[in-house]
Amino acid sequence: MHKNDIYHFEYAPLLIVISGPAGVGKDSLLKRLQEREDDFHFVVTATDRPPRPGEIHGVDYFFVSTEEFLSMKEQDDLLEQAIVYGQHKGIPKRQVRRALESGKDVVMRIDVQGATTIRKIVPDAVTIFLTAPSEKEQEQRLRERGGDSPLQLEERIRTAQEEMNAMHTFDYVVVNRHHQLDEAVNQVLAIIEAEHCRVKPRKATL
């Protein structure tokens, strides 16, 4: 090694998977993260469910028709896809691959079931489980979110309880405390920074 040489440290863009039960605040966390940090590529999920008030096409989701969604699936352009409460959700594969190739860290929000699929396809993904601090608060957040029928709400609450059991399959857990969203965001940023300091970096490849 010549004396002027800069030491070589391996660097690889990360695939960061943020998951957790419904109602735990994944969307709010991602939004705040996006406001604070624009160096990441935030994956935009495709879905055939109708937009909720305030949701923007191409930002919150790619809102597509069921026909369009099934066509993406046929063309093998979905990294992961699932039917959640009767509606399709899927992650466009090319979008993730291109972002990683450009050297950007990719941040992906996905339900717990989907995270399991992603981990199988990309074992080096960094998986973060977002959770409420207690079962009571978890349930309350689902109630307050609205937009569900009593039967749907009951199902969501039961599913959320079950999904807590999947926590042990994740790398990290971040507790999203009431009115402390920035603390949770700080922890996610710390996890990403620490992962980049690993002597043996994880390599997300698709």
Add this chain to the structure above:
Amino acid sequence: MHKNDIYHFEYAPLLIVISGPAGVGKDSLLKRLQEREDDFHFVVTATDRPPRPGEIHGVDYFFVSTEEFLSMKEQDDLLEQAIVYGQHKGIPKRQVRRALESGKDVVMRIDVQGATTIRKIVPDAVTIFLTAPSEKEQEQRLRERGGDSPLQLEERIRTAQEEMNAMHTFDYVVVNRHHQLDEAVNQVLAIIEAEHCRVKPRKATL
């Protein structure tokens, strides 16, 4: 689980080992870390070498006589001890154990050889390798530090080069860039925060 129950997340204090070649800035980094963060227990190493200008007994080191040092060794009160450039250095075991028992994260500065020993005794230690950005800068820092004879300096430079090869045995690498000490401190703090978010926490036990 009762609805009011707060989810239980495992928490364990960490043993953080900061190492790297001589001259890389371990002492400066530890000092800045200590200024910015007083929740950690910073291990005070015992040594029989004379204090350098400005060094304070009980803060920078426990400066002891060679007789006192050897007596600690006999009483098995040293977690790790080594002869570095003909002088003894050792880490008082009880100090580390008590700090961990109090629930505090313990931060330890140690030479590369010593870090290997610590890893054997405490496999769950979080090990951070601090490095200069280049071989040229590494060498320059050793020259600027002063206090060494030409022969000692030559030996330090050669040792530092060899120690770079041990980097792959560490968990994390942090580059200490010129005039960017706070960036390196931020990375160390991010690593500690991320480690506390691990679903399966490391457990430092002695």
